[in-house]
Amino acid sequence: MTHIPDLQWWSENSQGTLIDRLGIELLEVGPERAVGTMPVEGNTQPAGLLHGGATAALGETLGSIAAWVHGGLDRHVVGLELGATHHRSAREGVVTGVATAIHLGRTTASYEIVVSDERERRLSTVRLTCLILDPR
Incomplete structure (x- = not known):
């Protein structure tokens, strides 16, 4: 089984990255599921709504980390395709992302x-x- 670093390791290794700048906090990390939160404040568009790009970045962060764990931390993982459908927005609070594996290949x-x-x-x-x- 692949060794999965603890949440403290992920936090320490995210310092100075986009994860840190967006205020993303990882709550669960595994190859089949990753969960994290992000504050709305500081991640809005000028109209005061949660920025769609920040939301997409949260999604890509969670999926990429889960894929990295799946593939093994000795391998590189890069995004091939990212798509987002925004159903509604938020003006305040914290949002939560839950990444669930659809396909885990080699x-x-x-x-x-x-x-x-x-x-x-x-x-x-x-x-x-x-x-x-x-x-x-």
Whole structure:
């Protein structure tokens, strides 16, 4: 079985990255599922709504980390395709993303990431496919 670093490791290794800048906090990391939160504040568009790009970045972060764990931390994982459908938005609070594996192959991994608000209303559905490259 692949060793999965603890949440403290992920937090320490995210310092100075987009994960850190967006305020994403990882709550669960595994090859089949990853969960994280992100504050709305600081991640809005000028109209005060949660920015769709920030939402997509949350989704890509969760899916990519899960794919990295699936492929093995000695391998590179890069996004091949990212798509997001925004159903509604948020103006405040914290949003939660849950990445669930759709396909876990030897060279690709695909995830559906559901982003919801604090009332558990679906805000966005993000789809991500990652390419798993040979060891570094």
